[in-house]
Amino acid sequence: MSALLIVLLIVMLVMVWYLSFTATRLDRLHHRVETSWGNLDAALKTRSALTLEIARSNLVDPATSMLLLAAAHVAVVAEQSERADAEEELSQLLLSLLEEKALDSDGEIFRELNSARDRLRIAIALHLEAVSRTQAQRKRPIVRIFRLAGRAPLPVKYPFEEIQV
Numbered sequence: 001m002s003a004l005l006i007v008l009l010i011v012m013l014v015m016v017w018y019l020s021f022t023a024t025r026l027d028r029l030h031h032r033v034e035t036s037w038g039n040l041d042a043a044l045k046t047r048s049a050l051t052l053e054i055a056r057s058n059l060v061d062p063a064t065s066m067l068l069l070a071a072a073h074v075a076v077v078a079e080q081s082e083r084a085d086a087e088e089e090l091s092q093l094l095l096s097l098l099e100e101k102a103l104d105s106d107g108e109i110f111r112e113l114n115s116a117r118d119r120l121r122i123a124i125a126l127h128l129e130a131v132s133r134t135q136a137q138r139k140r141p142i143v144r145i146f147r148l149a150g151r152a153p154l155p156v157k158y159p160f161e162e163i164q165v
Helices: 002-056 062-077 080-100 108-139 141-145
Strands: none
Touching (some): 002 080, 002 108, 002 141, 062 080, 108 141
């Protein structure tokens, strides 16, 4: 009888340890998503700032300048629900501008913009990877049954993360 009790106690301790370990891992994954979103947000704001700088310079024609100003401003001030569309529009404008300016993109500002776009691609990749891992962990039955995610919102992927930046 006491051997059965000891076995049950060991099984319960292992189960408690496993649940604690899984909850801690899930918490770290949520933290990673938040950190990657912060980095992504900073990269987006840097890109918008460089776009505003290009728009205010004399490097582009007035019509393109107005389009860039409007798109960058909307991307900076957009609410979370409208942010995806604003960033997508800015990405499309910048892509067409960089294709147009491909031959004479020797300016320092265009090199900075290309560097910012590279950093943005990395930030998007890191964010998508963190979101995917967290979503996969949260789909596990043990996480759902024991509600190990707590009240943390399910991380999401934004539509602008799928387009070419």
